[in-house]
Amino acid sequence: MRLVMKFGGTSLGDGGRIKNAAKLVKEYLENNEVIVVCSAMAGVTDTLFALIDKASRGRVRDVEITLSNLSDKHYRAVDDALNDELIKNDVKSIVKELIEDLRRAVLSILYLREATPRSRDYVVSFGERLSTRIMWGALTELGTTCKYLDGGDAGIITDSNFGEASPLMEISKLEVKRRVGSLLDRGITPIITGYIAVNEEGVITTLGRGGSDYTATILGYCLDADEVWLWSDVDGLMTADPRIVKDAKVLSTVSFNEAIEMAIFGAKGLHPRALEPAMKSNMKVRIRNTFNPSHQGTLISLKPEKSDMIVKAVLLVKDAAMISVRGASMVGRPGTVAKILETLARENINVMMISQSVSESSVSIVIKRDVLTKALNKLETALLGTGLVEDIESEDDVNVIAVVGEGMKGTPGVASRVFGAVAKKGINIRMIAQGSSELNISFVVREEDGYEAVRAIHEEYKL
Ligand code: ADP
Ligand code: ASP
Ligand code: MG
Numbered sequence: 387m388r389l390v391m392k393f394g395g396t397s398l399g400d401g402g403r404i405k406n407a408a409k410l411v412k413e414y415l416e417n418n419e420v421i422v423v424c425s426a427m428a429g430v431t432d433t434l435f436a437l438i439d440k441a442s443r444g445r446v447r448d449v450e451i452t453l454s455n456l457s458d459k460h461y462r463a464v465d466d467a468l469n470d471e472l473i474k475n476d477v478k479s480i481v482k483e484l485i486e487d488l489r490r491a492v493l494s495i496l497y498l499r500e501a502t503p504r505s506r507d508y509v510v511s512f513g514e515r516l517s518t519r520i521m522w523g524a525l526t527e528l529g530t531t532c533k534y535l536d537g538g539d540a541g542i543i544t545d546s547n548f549g550e551a552s553p554l555m556e557i558s559k560l561e562v563k564r565r566v567g568s569l570l571d572r573g574i575t576p577i578i579t580g581y582i583a584v585n586e587e588g589v590i591t592t593l594g595r596g597g598s599d600y601t602a603t604i605l606g607y608c609l610d611a612d613e614v615w616l617w618s619d620v621d622g623l624m625t626a627d628p629r630i631v632k633d634a635k636v637l638s639t640v641s642f643n644e645a646i647e648m649a650i651f652g653a654k655g656l657h658p659r660a661l662e663p664a665m666k667s668n669m670k671v672r673i674r675n676t677f678n679p680s681h682q683g684t685l686i687s688l689k690p691e692k693s694d695m696i697v698k699a700v701l702l703v704k705d706a707a708m709i710s711v712r713g714a715s716m717v718g719r720p721g722t723v724a725k726i727l728e729t730l731a732r733e734n735i736n737v738m739m740i741s742q743s744v745s746e747s748s749v750s751i752v753i754k755r756d757v758l759t760k761a762l763n764k765l766e767t768a769l770l771g772t773g774l775v776e777d778i779e780s781e782d783d784v785n786v787i788a789v790v791g792e793g794m795k796g797t798p799g800v801a802s803r804v805f806g807a808v809a810k811k812g813i814n815i816r817m818i819a820q821g822s823s824e825l826n827i828s829f830v831v832r833e834e835d836g837y838e839a840v841r842a843i844h845e846e847y848k849l
Contacts, residue, residue, distance in 0.1 A: 387417075387418045387419070387612040387613060388418065388419045388421075388570075388609065388610070388611045388612050389414060389418050389419065389420050389421070389611060389612065389613055389614070389615060390420075390421045390423060390602045390603075390605050390606040390609070390611045390613075390614040390615070391410075391411060391414070391420055391421070391422055391423065391602075391614075391615045391617060392422075392423035392424075392425070392580060392598055392599060392601070392602035392614070392615070392616050392617065393407045393422070393423070393424055393425060393521075393617045393676065394425050394598065394616065394617060394618045394619065395425045395426055395427060395428035395429070395430070395431070396428045396618070396619040396676075397425075397617050397618065397619060397676040397677075398424060398425060398426075398427050398428070398517050398520075398521070399427060399428040400427070400462070400463055400466060401462065401463040401464065401465060401466020401467035401468075401520070402466055402467070403676070404427075404463060404466075404467040404517070404520050404521055404524050405466070405467045405468075405524050406676065407521065407524075407617065407676055408467075408521060408524035408525045408527075408528055408530075409528065410617070410676065410679060411525060411530070411575070412525065412528045412529075412530060415530060415575065419570055420575055421566065421570070421575075421576050421578065421605055421606075421609065421611065422521065422525070422532075422575060422576065422577040422578065423577075423578050423579075423580045423598055423601050423602045423605065424514060424517045424518045424521050424577065424578070424579060424580055424598070425513075425514060425517065425580045425581065425598040426513025426514050426516070426517050426581070427459065427460070427463065427513070427516070427517050430456065430459070430513040430516070430517070431510055431513045431581075431595070433452060433455075433456060434456075434509055434510045434512060434513055435506075435510060436452065437449060437452050437453070437456075437492055437509065438492070438495060438501045438505075438506055438509050438510075440452065441492050441493075441495040441496040441501070442495055442496075442499055442500055442501045443499070444496065444499055446496065449492060449496060453485070453488070453489055453492065456485070456488075457481075457485045460481050460485070460516050460520070461478065461481065463520055464477050464478055464481060464520055464523065467520055467523065467524045468520075468523050468524060468527055469527065470527050473523050473526055473527050474523065476523070477519055477520060477522070477523035480519045481516060481519060481520070484512060484515055484516055484519070485512075485516075487512070488509065488512045491505065491508055491509050492509060495509070502548075503548035503549050504548050504589060506548065506549065507548045507549060507551075507582070507590050507591055507592045508590050510581075510592060511536075511579070511581075511582040511590050511592065513581075514536075514537075514579035514580055514581050514582055514598070515536060515579055515582075517579075518534045518535075518536075518577050518578065518579050519534055521534070521577050522534040522577050525575065525577065530575055531573060531574050531575065532574060532575040532576070532577055533569060533574050533575075533576055533577065534576075534577045534578075534579075535565070535566070535576055535577070535578050535579070536578075536579050536582060536590075537578060537579050537580070537581070537582040537583040537584070537601060538582070538583055538584030538588065538590065539565065540562060540565055540566050540576065540578045540605070541558055541560075541561030541562035541563075541564065541565045541566065541608070542558050542561075542562065542583035542584070542601065542604055542605075543557050543558050543561060543583060543584060543585065543586060544583045544584070544585055544591045544593070545585065545591075546585040546586075546587075546589070546591065547591070547734070548591055548592070549592060549594065550592075550593070550594040550734070551583060551585070551591035551592060551593055551594075552593075552659075553583065553593070553600075553604050554586075555604070555607070555608075555663070558604065558608055559607070559608040562604075562605060562608035562609060563608060563609065566578070566605065566608075566609060567609060570609070578601065578605065579601070580597060580598020580599075580600075580601040580602065581593055581597040581598045581600075581601060582597075582601075583601075593657070594657065594659075595655075595657075596655045596656065596657040596660075597657055598657075599616055599656055599657040599660035600657045600659055600660040600663075602614050602616060602660070603660050603661065603662070603663040603664045603669070603671065604663050606663065606664060606667075606669050607663035607664070607666065607667050607669065610667070611669060612669070612670070613669065613670045613671070613672060614664060614669060614670070614671045614672070615671075615672045615673075615674055615683075616656075616671065616672070616673050616674070617674050617675070617676045618654060618673060618674070618675060618676070619675065619676065619677060620636075620654065620673070620675055621636040621674075621675045621678055621681045621683060621684075622636040622637060622638070622673045622674070622675070622681070622683040622684030623636070623637050623640055623645065623648060623653055623654060623656075623673055623684040623686075623699070624636055624637065624653075624654075624699070625637060625698065625699050625700065625844065625849035626699060626700045626701070626702075626840055626844050626849065627652075627653070627701070627702060627840075630702060630837050630840050630841070631700075631840060631841055631844045634844070634849070635849065636681075636683075636684060637684050637698060637699065638682065638684060638685065639684065639685045639686075639687065639690035639691055639693070640684060640685075640686055640690060640698060641686070641687070641688070641689070641690050641792055642661050642664070642665040642686060642687070642688060643792060643823070643825055644698055644699075644790055644791065644792055644825065645661055645671075645686040646658070646661050646662075646665075647788070647790045647825050647826045648699055648701060648788075648790055649661065650738075650788075651701035651702075651703055651786065651788035651790070651826075651828070652701055652702070652703050652704075653699065653701050654673065656673075661686065664686070665688070668688050670685060670686065670687045671685075671686040671687075672684065672685050672686070673686070693793065694793070695791060695793055695847075695849075696791055696793040696794055696797050696800060696847065697789050697790070697791040697793070697794065697800070697804075697843070697847045697849065698790055698791035698792070698793070698849075699789075699790045699791070699849070700787065700788070700789055700790075700840050700843045700844050700847075700849070701787070701788045701789075701790065701840075702785055702786070702787055702788075702836050702837070702840050703738065703785060703786040703787075703788070704785055704833070704836065705754055705755040705756065706738065706752050706753070706754065706755055706784050706785060706786045706830070707752070707753055707754070707755040707758040707780060707781065707782045707784060708750055708751070708752050708780065708781045708784050708816065708817060708830055709750065709751050709752075709753065709758075709761060709762065709765065709778060709779070709780045710748055710749070710750045710778070710779045710780070711726060711748065711749045711750075711751075711765070711769065711775055711777075711778050712747060712748045712775070712776055712777050712778075712779070713747065713748075713774050713775040713776040713777070714747055714776065715773060715774050715775075715776075716747055716748075716749070716774055716775065717745060717747050719774060722749065722769075722774055722775070723740070723742060723749055725768060725769065726749060726751065726765065726769070727740075729764050729765055729768040729769075730751075730753070730761055730764070730765070732764075733757075733760060733761070733764055735753055735754075735757045735760065735761050735764075736753065736754065737751050737752070737753060738751075738752045738753060738754070738786060738828075739751065739752040739786065739817070739819045739828055739830070740752075740819065741817055741818060741819045750817050752784070752786055752817070752830060755782055758780060758782055762778065762780055765778055766778055781816075783832060783833040783834075784816060784830050784831065784832060784833060785830070785831055785832070785833050785835070785836030785839075786828055786829070786830055787828065787829055787830075787831060787836065787839050787840060787843070788826050788827070788828040789804055789826060789827045789828070789843055790825060790826045791825070791826075792825060794824050794825065794826075794827070795823075795824040795825065796824070800827065801820070801827055803846060803847075804827055804843055804846070805818075805829075806846075807842045807843050807845070807846035808829075808831070808839050808842050808843065810842065811835075811838055811839070811842045813831055813832075813835040813838060813839050813842070814831065814832065814835070815829050815830070815831060816829075816830040816831060816832070817829060817830040818830075
């Protein structure tokens, strides 16, 4: 088989784990072709974002400390992952060069006190660039002929929407086939940075948080892979976040539609668009656990085996905020919703949920909490003063709960059972939305009730 194997941050959390991941690859290389995709080591992308923040506020000392910690972390990983002195020295000098480049970029932000979306992508790209080089050392040490490539060198080309770039699939396919395909033809195992790519001018872009999953499926699509395996730190997609529900279970199979819905609502930090390329080419995706590789994991496919589960999973989005737009004059006057969505879309703000009361006198939307201030500013400018809208209110302490399952389609009474279970715990529901696909029901509760609502539904459906 031709397999794309992506290793998440925790699977590459330290030198020992990188070595372990390399061994897994080596094992599968006996009977398969493998394309390796690496995330940054656990926590590194967050640290790089924090570094940008510190630099743009002029915190010189904080910047120095963070850079030095990052550098230590990677040198330590090299020491722990590798034994062969020659390879170790090679990788260390590559790491040194990368850290110096990173330092230069951060210093320029420090001087300017400003980070553009483009420079942010450049800085955060170092996480994946560092981890792939260490993985290259570990695989080389195991006797594998391999080569490391940055996303752009592998041929992944995106638009210039820095921070959340979209791949240009058809030219990427041509380029990836040419660059990575030729390595595979020569028996060389490619090790490719997840998350990062380039735009048409060759400037580094990123695919959005969790984007290494997306890199893996883009590569799978471009190279006609048989399967994409996302190695993580859980046995698979679960009926709920195991940190919230202790006895959450692993789902052995889910459909693409269910998995996409789960991803949108944050399951496994799976990139919400990662399954698009796989679905388009009907390529199977598996989620597996590097810490428990004998477990079969979750298989995501077009037509999974029939299941009698009505609800498959209950998800929680913590960092949400709700905005309500009210106005008696909105009644019977088309266009307010369009205006709201248009205003937010122009700012690249994604709307997670929307619902309108039957009277049309109020519209509620849910967005990510970190863009609330920006959204409010823009909506106030666009809507207040038009005479349509009287007031715009917001709440920043809400959670979204999503109940997902293809079995809900056409099954009567799901909503009453879900809301009944939540009501029994005395939890107040602030807003409700159901997509017409009937694949999910989502609703909003106060932040303090989030976990309990998830547990109540998990219990109700005996998941
Ligand atoms: P990776 O670094 O491998 O990409 P992520 O951190 O992105 O891994 O995602 C894995 C984490 O997602 C798990 O450790 C788990 O705590 C969390 N998670 C949340 N919801 C779910 C779910 N429904 N099923 C599985 N994992 C979940
Ligand atoms: N390292 C990136 C992130 O933390 C991409 C990924 O891990 O998938 O978002
Ligand atoms: Mg992830």
